[in-house]
Structure formats: structure tokens, C-alpha cells
Amino acid sequence: MKWKAIGQSVTGISHAAVGKGCEDAVQYKVVQDTNDDEVLICCVSDGAGSAQYAAWASGFTVKKMMDGLSDAIADAGQITEALIYQIAEQIYDGLNAEAEEKQVELNEFSGTLLGCCLAKESAVFFQVGDGAIVRNDGSGYYIPVWWPHNGEYQNSTAFLIDDRAFGNLNIAIIGERVDEVAIFTDGLQMLTLNTEGRNVHQPFFTGLFRFLGMADDEEKVTVLNRKLHEYLDSSVINARTDDDKTLFLASRLSV
């Protein structure tokens, strides 16, 4: 079964109110590895609300990571931990160069990074900062790959530019087939994760993945992708969060 993926970043109402655009970024694509098997890649970044160049930083981060990963999969066929560190360094240096060019502090380019590469029988996940990656554990139950990194305070988290040694970068490489994955930024954390029990709010994802499972052609996936945008921009979501929000969903299951 082929991958079906949808993903949208939508401006939060508090950003819209002050005339700011969306500072989240998401990109995804399916590439062929050296065995001609499909690998799904997705990267998401949440630019920090008060960083001046947040939108630029999140867009740059996502693009660089996507390029680096797709090249490596096409050339070497697999992703290693060392490669992710290497791309992260390139992103850090790119953001730093831009900060010098603009003569502003590097923290004006603060952003998080979340992503995955899902191959035939293995999966790679990486994350700096808040937001979360959720996956089907193989039994239809959704689990977070990591619990979101928040400091003591709600509005403090880790960013890619915090540390060029990337002490906050989590990487997991597992020899396991993963058939469903969701990635979202912290704007949706309140709606999707139960803080008290530290688990994933199952009904949120079972509903969405059911329809993705039912989409059996490209056109239906496109319809769902448009509906995802409408959903993220709807009043039921905006009543609970005023932040930018990104949701990415991918499945290779059919219902």
C-alpha cells in the first residue's frame, strides 16, 4: 500500500490579530530508496512567537532538512543519526549566517524541529522542542514518540539554535514498520494530549485516521487535505488555541 499524506499549517487567531502570518512550516514527500521502496519524509517547524524572523527560520529549517534527507535516501538508501546531526549543523550555520547578515541576535531565528522518515520496515524520528510526533504502535493504539519538551513554563521550550551541540535533539531509529504517523506543533497539544496521564487522546486521532484510511485515490487525499485546512481554521479549534497550528497525518493503511 502506498503512503497517503496530508499536512497543513494554519495561522493562529492571535497572530492574525496583529497582522502576522503563519510562523509554522510543514513539508512532506515520498521518495524512492535505493531498493525502489517508498520512504515517506516529513518535517515540521514552529517558529517562536516573539522571534522576529520566525517564519523565515521555520521555512528554512524545514526545507534544509527535507533536502538533506531526500538526498541521503536517494544516495545511501538510509538515514543515520550522524546524518541528522550533520544536517542540523548546516541549518544552525545557515540561520546564524542570516542573523549576521541582518545584524540581529540569533534568537530572532528561534524555531522547533520535528520530523520522520518512514521506510518499508524501519522508521526514523527526530525532535527539538515542543509539539509531538504520534504513531500507531502496530495495534491501533496511538503513542507519542516523545513527550513534548516544555520547560517549567508553558511558553518556554528548546529551539534548534539553542545549542550547536544539539543537546536537546532527540533521535530514534527503530527497526519496526510504522503505518500511521501524525506530527503537530504545540498549538494543538492542548487538544490532542492528556497532560495528566501523559498519553495521547485517542479519539482525536482515530477519527482522522479512519478517513485517511478510506481515501483510496489521489483525489480523495486532496479533498481531505483541503478539509484539514478548513478544520484547523474552524471555530471549534480556534476556541481552544490562538497559536499557529500544524497537523500532518500519513497512513499506509486502508479501511
Next chain:
Amino acid sequence: MDEYISFEQIPFGSDNFAENPEPRCPCVLLLDTSGSMGGLPITELNEGVRAFKQELMQDPLAAKRVEVAIVTFGPVTVEADFHTVPNFHPRELDTTGDTPMGAAINMGIEMVARRKKEYKEHGISYYKPWIILITDGAPTDEWSVAAANVREGENAKKFAFFAIGVEGASMDILKHISVRAPLKLKGLMFREFFMWLSASMKMVSSKNPGNAINLLPPSGWSEL
């Protein structure tokens, strides 16, 4: 699939959300109600506190997230414990007594620590608490311990402390107490100050790169 499903019609999108409580943003107002605040200053201060509530009520998320408490001095009295904005009903404040500022500051710091503990026990996430001191005088009690507590708390990122001096305030002592430079209120522009405070609190929910506190420039109400 046998059954035909029009993808244009499907109810895509869950309305079943995790029942997470809103994250809270606690704010303690330490208000000087000593004798010297009598007359017009206390009237304007009361007006400012009311405007603060009204402004926060305009913002549906701030109304759910910001929690306000008031401590008056002297004598040191917890006028209102932490409540979200709709449940915050400020009473008209009168002036009495002297200026036990040190004790009031310690009380504010204790209240913030206790509130954070309550949040943790209930799995509620929270923003960094703010403690706002407004005075027109100088402490009439021992304040060096309070000053050390403010410094310790700021360094450990336990809270952010702001001192606002009204005409007649000892700005020198405020400088010793507050790690951030104290600001002097222009005339009796309490209303403008509280408008600024509510706007800053609305902004708090956006992320902070590094440890910087998001503050709007204190324009309009402060003397430079």
C-alpha cells in the same frame, strides 16, 4: 469498498478533544494603600484595576488563562486570592496605615510559590508568574530580606518582578528591591498603566526565545 462515500460530504475533523485545562498565567498585584494614597490616587488606582479586568475580559483566551491576586499594604492583606478574570471581582480599596512593603513582597512571593504547587498537583501547565508592586512611598518595615528574595526568585526564574513608583515613591529603594529598573508612573495614569499590563499579559502566551520576557514598551504612562 462497496458503499459509495462522497469525500466532499464527510465530517472530517474530530471535535473530541483532550480535556486539558487551560494553562494559567498568574499575576499578583501588590498595591500600596497607605494613608498617603488617600484621595485622588486611590480613586484612580481603583479605576485602573477595573479597567484591567475589563481589558482582559475582551480577550477570550486571556480571560481563561490569566489569574489575578491582590495584596494590599498596610497592613498586609490578601484582598483577593488567585482567580481567573471572570471570577476576579475587585473590591473598592480604601487607604489605611503605613507601608509594610517588605512583608507584602514576601507575601506575594509565597502566594506565587503556593499557586505553582497547586498547578503541578493538578497537571495544569503555567506561564511564568508576574509580581507587580505599586507604591507611592518607602517601606516602613524591614525590606532587605524581601529584596534578597526578589533577587533570588528572579535569578531562579521563579517569577518576574516589576516595581512601579507613583509620585512620592522612593525610587532609590525600589532600585534596590527590583532587579528590573523600576518605572515611575506619570501623574496618576493608573488606567494607562493597567491597559499596558493587560496588553502585555495577552502577549505572554506567545513563545519566548531564550529567557526574555515579552513586554510592550512602557509608553504613555511612565516617566523616562
